[in-house]
Amino acid sequence: MPLNRRPLLGALLALPLALTACAGGGDGEQPFEAEAGALQIYSSQHRNVTQAWAEEFTRSTGIETQIREGQDSSMGHMIVEEGESSPADVFLTENSPAMTVVERAGLLAPVAEETRGQLREGTAPSSGLWTAIAARSTVLVYNTDLISEEELPASLMDLADPEWAGRWGAAPGGADFQAIVAGMLADRGEAETRTWLEALAENAEVYQNNIATMKAVSAGEVPVGIMYHYYWYRDQAGEKESSASTALHYFGNQDPGAFVSLSAGGVLASSDMSDEAQQFLAYVTGPEGQKVLVDSGSMEYAVGAGVESDPALPPLDELEAPPVDPFTLNSDEVLTLMTDAGIL
Amino acid sequence: MPASSRTRSASRAQGVAPHGVVRARGVAPHGVVRAPGVVRVRGVALAAAAVAALTVLPLLVVLADAISAGGAGAAEYLLRPRVAELLGHTGMLVAVTVPATVVVGTLAAWLVERTDLPWAGLWRALLLAPLAVPAFVSAYAWATVAPWLTGFAGAALVTTLAYYPFVFLPVAAMLRALDPADEEVARSLGLSPAAVVARTVLPRLRPALSGGALLVALHLLAEYGVLEMMRFQTFTTAIMQRYAVGFSDSSGSLLASVLLALCLLTLTLEVAAQGRRRVARVGSGAQHPAPQLPLGVWKAPAALVLTAVVGLSLVVPVATVTRWLVSAVADGEVGGDLLRVTSNTLVLALLGGVAAVVAALPGAWLLNRHRSALTLLLERATYLASALPGVVVGLALVTLAVNWARPVYQTVWLAVLAYAILFLPRAMVSLRAGLAAAPPELSEAARSLGLRGPATLARVVLPLMGPSVLTGFVLVALAISTELTATLLLAPTGTDTLALAFWRETGELDYAAAAPYAAAMIVLSVPLTMLLRRHLLEER
Numbered sequence: 023m024p025l026n027r028r029p030l031l032g033a034l035l036a037l038p039l040a041l042t043a044c045a046g047g048g049d050g051e052q053p054f055e056a057e058a059g060a061l062q063i064y065s066s067q068h069r070n071v072t073q074a075w076a077e078e079f080t081r082s083t084g085i086e087t088q089i090r091e092g093q094d095s096s097m098g099h100m101i102v103e104e105g106e107s108s109p110a111d112v113f114l115t116e117n118s119p120a121m122t123v124v125e126r127a128g129l130l131a132p133v134a135e136e137t138r139g140q141l142r143e144g145t146a147p148s149s150g151l152w153t154a155i156a157a158r159s160t161v162l163v164y165n166t167d168l169i170s171e172e173e174l175p176a177s178l179m180d181l182a183d184p185e186w187a188g189r190w191g192a193a194p195g196g197a198d199f200q201a202i203v204a205g206m207l208a209d210r211g212e213a214e215t216r217t218w219l220e221a222l223a224e225n226a227e228v229y230q231n232n233i234a235t236m237k238a239v240s241a242g243e244v245p246v247g248i249m250y251h252y253y254w255y256r257d258q259a260g261e262k263e264s265s266a267s268t269a270l271h272y273f274g275n276q277d278p279g280a281f282v283s284l285s286a287g288g289v290l291a292s293s294d295m296s297d298e299a300q301q302f303l304a305y306v307t308g309p310e311g312q313k314v315l316v317d318s319g320s321m322e323y324a325v326g327a328g329v330e331s332d333p334a335l336p337p338l339d340e341l342e343a344p345p346v347d348p349f350t351l352n353s354d355e356v357l358t359l360m361t362d363a364g365i366l
Numbered sequence: 367m368p369a370s371s372r373t374r375s376a377s378r379a380q381g382v383a384p385h386g387v388v389r390a391r392g393v394a395p396h397g398v399v400r401a402p403g404v405v406r407v408r409g410v411a412l413a414a415a416a417v418a419a420l421t422v423l424p425l426l427v428v429l430a431d432a433i434s435a436g437g438a439g440a441a442e443y444l445l446r447p448r449v450a451e452l453l454g455h456t457g458m459l460v461a462v463t464v465p466a467t468v469v470v471g472t473l474a475a476w477l478v479e480r481t482d483l484p485w486a487g488l489w490r491a492l493l494l495a496p497l498a499v500p501a502f503v504s505a506y507a508w509a510t511v512a513p514w515l516t517g518f519a520g521a522a523l524v525t526t527l528a529y530y531p532f533v534f535l536p537v538a539a540m541l542r543a544l545d546p547a548d549e550e551v552a553r554s555l556g557l558s559p560a561a562v563v564a565r566t567v568l569p570r571l572r573p574a575l576s577g578g579a580l581l582v583a584l585h586l587l588a589e590y591g592v593l594e595m596m597r598f599q600t601f602t603t604a605i606m607q608r609y610a611v612g613f614s615d616s617s618g619s620l621l622a623s624v625l626l627a628l629c630l631l632t633l634t635l636e637v638a639a640q641g642r643r644r645v646a647r648v649g650s651g652a653q654h655p656a657p658q659l660p661l662g663v664w665k666a667p668a669a670l671v672l673t674a675v676v677g678l679s680l681v682v683p684v685a686t687v688t689r690w691l692v693s694a695v696a697d698g699e700v701g702g703d704l705l706r707v708t709s710n711t712l713v714l715a716l717l718g719g720v721a722a723v724v725a726a727l728p729g730a731w732l733l734n735r736h737r738s739a740l741t742l743l744l745e746r747a748t749y750l751a752s753a754l755p756g757v758v759v760g761l762a763l764v765t766l767a768v769n770w771a772r773p774v775y776q777t778v779w780l781a782v783l784a785y786a787i788l789f790l791p792r793a794m795v796s797l798r799a800g801l802a803a804a805p806p807e808l809s810e811a812a813r814s815l816g817l818r819g820p821a822t823l824a825r826v827v828l829p830l831m832g833p834s835v836l837t838g839f840v841l842v843a844l845a846i847s848t849e850l851t852a853t854l855l856l857a858p859t860g861t862d863t864l865a866l867a868f869w870r871e872t873g874e875l876d877y878a879a880a881a882p883y884a885a886a887m888i889v890l891s892v893p894l895t896m897l898l899r900r901h902l903l904e905e906r
Contacts, residue, residue, distance in 0.1 A: 062859065069870060090859040091866075095609045096757055100855060103764045109776065109859070195599075195607035230594045230603070233873070241513045261693070263510070263877060361617075364448040366607065 060086035061298050064101060064110040066094045067155070067285060071318045072114060078314055079305050085298050094120035094197050101290070102127045111293040112302050114155060114285070117197045119204075121152050121286035131291040137304040142338075144347070145284060145325045152288035155306050156315055157323040158250040159341050160202050160281045162271040163236050168245040174271050178206070178248070178279030179214070182221035191227040191235045191247035194365045198232060198250055198283065204356045205281035208346045212359070219363040228365075237264040246271075250283070252321035255334055259319070274342040282343040285322065406819060407736055413728035418747040420725075421787045424762035425626065425750055431619035443620055452621075456600040456628065459521055459593075460586050466526040467582045468575060470675060471533025477668050479541040482658040484665075489672055490538070494531055494899050496679040498891035500848035500865065501528035502591030503884045504679070506872060507686035509595050521598035527679035528592070529585060533578035535898065536799060540574040541567075546657065573802070576639040577795045580749075583632045584791055587625060587753040591850060591869070601625045602755045606851075609757055622758045629753035633746045687888065690881030700882045703862070708886050711847050711863045717778065718785030719843035723835055725786050726793035734801035748790045756852030759784055764855060781856040788852060789845045793838035800834020801827075833901040840894045847887060864890070 065072040069091060076087040090110070092100065098120035101108050108129070115121050124130055130151040138146040138153060145154035164174060175181055181190050193199055207215045229235040232249035236257070239247040257265040273279035287306055289299040305311045312326035323331045323338045331338060360366045432440065443449075478489050496504075505524045508515055515523065548566045557565065586600075593603050601621055608618035661668055694700055729748060732741045751759055763784055767775040774780045804827050812822045828835075848865045857863070864883045871880035 057860075088860050091862075091870075092854055096761065096851070096855055099609065099761060100764055103761065104768050107768060107772070195603075228597070228599075230597045231873075234595075234597055237509075237513060243514070261877065361443075361446075361448075364446065364451075366448065366604075 057086060057088050060088040061111050061295055061302060062109045063087055063089045063112045063114065063302070064092065064097055065089055065114040066092050066097045066116050066120065067114045068116075068318070068320045068322075071156075071315055071320050071322075074314045074318050075302075075306055075311055078310065079302055082305075082310075083298075083301060085301070087302070098123040101129065105129070106292050108290060108292055110290050111295050111299040112287065112289055114287045114306075116285050117201050118152075118154075118284050118286045119197055119201060121288055124288065124290075125149065125151050129291055130288045131293070131296060131299075133289065133303060134300045137300070137307055140304070140307045140309075140326055142325050142327050148347075152286045153303065153307055154284040154325040155287040155311075156285040156320075157282050157325050157338065158198075158252055158285070159272070159323070159338075159343070160205075160279055160283070161249060161251045161254070162246055162273065162279060163239050163249055163254060163265070163268050164246040164271055165239050165242055165244075165267055166269050167267050168242055171269075171271070174246065176273075177275075177277045178202075178273060179210070179218060179277075181246075181248075182218045182225070184225075187225040188227070189245050190225070191229050191238050191244040192222065193229045193231045193235050193249070194222060194226075194360065195228070196231055199248070200356050200360070201283040202248070202278070202281050203360065205283075205344060205346045206278035207356055207359070209278050209344045212355070216359055216363070219359055219365060223363045223365050233264060236268065240265050240268045242267070248279070251335070255321040255332070256319070259321075259334075272336065272341060276342050276344045278344055280341055280343045281346065282323075282338070282341060284325070407732075410728045410732055411736075411741075414732050414741070414744050417725045417729060417790075418744045420783070421748045421751050421790060423766060424759045424787065425754075427762035427765050428619050428622050428626070428754070428758060431616050432623040435616040435620055440620055443617055444624065449621075449624070452599060452601050452604050453624070455518070455598065456587070456602075458518060459525070459598070459600060460583055460632075462522045463525045463529065463586055464579050464583050466522065467530040467533045468579055470526065470530040471535075471578060472537050472571075472575065474530070474672060474675060475534050475538035475541055477672060479538050480659055481661050481668065482665075483661060483668055483672075489676075491896075491899055492676045492680060493534055493672070494895055495676075495892075496528060497531045497535075497844060497898070498888055498895040499528070499680065499683045500591075500868075500884075500887050500891075501525065501589070502595060502848070502850075503687065503868070503887065504528050504683040505592040505595040506880075506884075507683040510686055510877075511682055516597050518598055520596040521593055523678075524592050524596060525586060525589065527675075529582045530675070530679070532581045532585075533575065536574035536578050536795075537571060539799075540571055544570055573640055573799070576636050577799070579639070580632065580636040581791060581795060583636075584629065584749065584753050587629055587632070588755055590755055601628070605755055606757060609761075618758070622754055625753060625755075626750060629750055630746075632753070633749055637742065637746075684888065687881055687884045690877050691885050694878040694881045697878055704882050704886060707862045707864055707867050707883065708890065710861055711865070711887075712890065714778070714781060714785070714853070714857070714861075714863065715843040715846040717782045718789070718846040719839040721782050721786040722789050722793040722842040723797070723838045726790055726797050726838060730794055730797035730801055734798060735806055745794065748794060751787045752789065752791045756784070756788060756849055757855065759788060760852035760855035763787075763852075776856075776858050778858055778861075781853060781858075781861075784852045784856050785842070785846045785849065788849070789842040792841040792845060796834045796838035796841060797831070800831040800837075804830035836901055837898055840898050844891055844894055847890060 063072065063076060072089055072091075076089055079085065080087055094116050097113070098115070101110055101113060101124050104110070105127075106129075113121065113124060121130075132150045133146070133153050138150065141153055145157070146152075160178075162174065162178075175186070180186065194203075203215065203219070206218065210218075227238065227244050229238055229247070232253050235247040235249050236253055238244055251270065254265050254268070254270050257263065287303050289296060289303055293299045307326055309326055309329060312324040312329040315322060316324050316329065316332055321332055321335065323335065357366070435443065474489075474493050477483050478486050478493065483489065501524065504527065505520075508520060508524055512520075544567065549562050552562045552566045553559070588602055589600075590602050590606055593600055594606075601624060605618055605621045605625065608621060726748075729741070729745050733745050763780060764775075767780055771780075774783075808826050808830070809822050812826045813819075817825065847863075849863075850865050850869055853861075853863055853866060864887045868880050868883035868887065871877075871883065
């Protein structure tokens with residue numbers, strides 16, 4: 023037995039080497055080495071979008087790029103831990119708070135003037151240290167079998183009413199949701215936000231993320247849920263596994279429920295390729311880069327001035343988002359309020 | 367079945383060390399035979415201490431960060447109803463899943479090894495097969511098949527189905543290896559069948575049961591993917607959430623410190639549960655297979671129970687993944703990077719598996735041969751990090767590497783170190799079982815016959831330990847191929863793995879695109895799982 027077992031084991035152990043050899047020959051990528059001289063892009067944006075940006079950028083400028091993927095949170099923390107010696111040249115996020123973490127650590131370089139000029143109004147911070155690269159809108163997803171359009175709440179704030187107890191879902195643990203609460207805090211003040219959060223802790227079904235919320239609404243666990251718009255459009259464009267019996271309700275009317283959150287892009291002050299990094303950010307926010315975003319099927323909103331988003335989406339300008347300056351959002355206070363309410 | 371290496375070496379050694387047989391009957395305390403080379407022991411102890419120190423390093427970063435919160439702030443943060451709620455959830459999950467895996471694993475092992483249930487070999491393979499299915503793939507399948515099954519019930523069900531092989535494997539191996547002679551003696555002395563089991567079999571099963579239960583408990587403390595999908599919040603999901611908030615306050619570390627305390631509690635309980643009895647014996651004696659208990663009318667119900675276990679733990683995920691895969695192929699979505707991602711995963715699993723086994727060796731050896739309060743402490747220390755979520759260990763290693771070990775940062779070696787730290791317990795549990803099967807008397811005998819230390823290791827200890835070394839390697843490699851968050855932080859830029867790709871695609875709601883990665887993880891794990899089965903359960 024031990025003798026005839028060896029070939030099997032040998033084959034098992036040889037397999038990775040053989041596979042590595044094939045893979046290495048295939049596309050010339052070195053899986054376990056950072057490429058010297060390539061622009062290092064740290065990204066928590068959707069992979070297909072970032073990759074399309076990087077490839078097109080390399081094609082038009084000849085500047086090599088390498089993407090390091092992560093999640094908003096841990097990636098922001100990681101860059102702060104790396105500090106001055108971070109290999110990162112560019113950082114792209116899904117939500118702006120992760121960028122704020124890096125900004126507060128003093129690690130960002132100012133974004134070039136022309137780049138900021140390419141964006142829609144209100145999508146580059148007054149600090150000038152980063153810009154939006156995409157946007158997503160808050161929506162109410164509802165189960166069309168369980169609730170009619172007339173019965174839907176007029177405002178996000180209404181969900182705190184006792185009549186909604188146990189009838190709505192949300193994912194308050196995620197960075198997405200906290201941006202929404204930050205918007206509410208800026209718009210409605212501390213007392214109202216606190217009451218709303220306490221009602222959430224009491225009344226809402228808590229889900230782990232937007233997708234889980236949408237699935238639960240589609241499955242009829244709760245009639246309505248709070249999430250970002252693009253999950254729904256993507257699911258509808260695909261197999262509709264998680265949104266079959268749902269529709270979207272936009273609060274509009276400058277309601278806290280119409281909050282628009284920004285994905286952010288910034289250049290690291292420690293970058294040793296800062297010219298190339300600035301070029302990349304200019305490309306991403308420029309007409310070509312924004313078109314790549316729209317064509318990627320991510321269903322996020324383009325933020326470049328004059329760039330149309332996917333035609334399936336209601337236009338960004340017609341969402342009637344609340345007049346909140348996304349760069350003055352007090353995320354620390356949101357965290358305190360949510361902790362006090364027993365949500366975190 | 368030809369004689370295995372174990373039986374052959376053991377009987378060869380038996381000829382030269384007849385005194386061993388006398389001592390071998392079960393109850394000789396550890397350490398009666400002291401190794402002569404004090405220097406050698408010191409060397410091993412030093413190596414074990416170095417490994418323990420390395421595994422404790424990330425914990426120190428976490429604790430230092432937690433302490434920075436200050437006593438008053440920490441107390442205020444931790445004495446909240448929310449923390450009590452998380453504690454309740456975590457405790458509830460451990461309290462239900464650990465006993466459930468012990469019952470399912472032991473019952474299945476007993477049915478397969480000790481009864482006349484037909485097709486035992488097939489059952490054995492099927493019952494082990496869930497090891498090849500990553501727990502979060504299983505959770506995803508359940509979320510698709512039974513979307514209503516969420517919260518505590520879903521979490522307990524999926525973790526039980528995914529983790530019971532951790533108990534089944536050592537218990538079945540032990541049941542096979544146990545000499546039924548003890549049971550026969552006990553019966554001949556007038557004990558009832560139940561008393562025979564309670565007084566001869568169960569005590570011998572204790573290390574296997576408690577070791578398996580420990581692995582399950584540690585996994586539960588650190589589990590993230592399954593609980594996220596089942597939307598059941600525990601300390602680990604709360605820690606992940608805290609890190610997801612994106613602010614560098616110390617609350618994540620405070621929560622992680624509570625998790626460490628829970629882990630310490632688990633480890634202490636396991637020491638008590640493990641008992642101190644010796645399991646090894648020297649020589650095969652007149653060993654023969656244990657008689658198979660006739661099931662009679664219970665045959666059909668027993669088969670039904672096993673069918674249910676296999677159906678729920680294996681058929682549901684495999685059928686769901688197959689369904690996705692078919693639709694992926696139909697959509698032409700099976701990407702060309704599958705091969706590259708698979709090879710990355712294999713290389714990481716291979717390197718990490720070897721690292722963990724090598725790191726576990728000194729500690730396991732010391733614990734088996736020179737058990738003392740100190741060695742026990744060293745061993746327990748190596749278990750601590752494994753109860754932390756990968757992201758916590760990952761970020762701590764980023765901090766350490768950036769500040770003190772810059773050259774290894776963003777190289778494959780830092781990821782390998784993280785894997786060794788996170789999965790050391792898997793290697794440790796297997797190696798200890800292996801060393802228990804290689805009693806010190808055999809080494810003594812070899813030395814008395816003039817073999818030197820290394821030769822003894824090569825010719826006596828390693829052949830006996832081979833299967834357990836391989837088991838440890840396979841268990842670690844399986845874990846690495848499904849690790850998410852530490853890999854994300856520590857693997858070199860541009861390295862993609864199957865688990866990362868699967869998680870990313872499911873996060874994007876693209877079930878079809880996720881399927882090839884899930885299928886690859888399963889296909890990759892099948893030969894490893896088969897290897898486990900052959901080594902542990904077909905050795906006779």
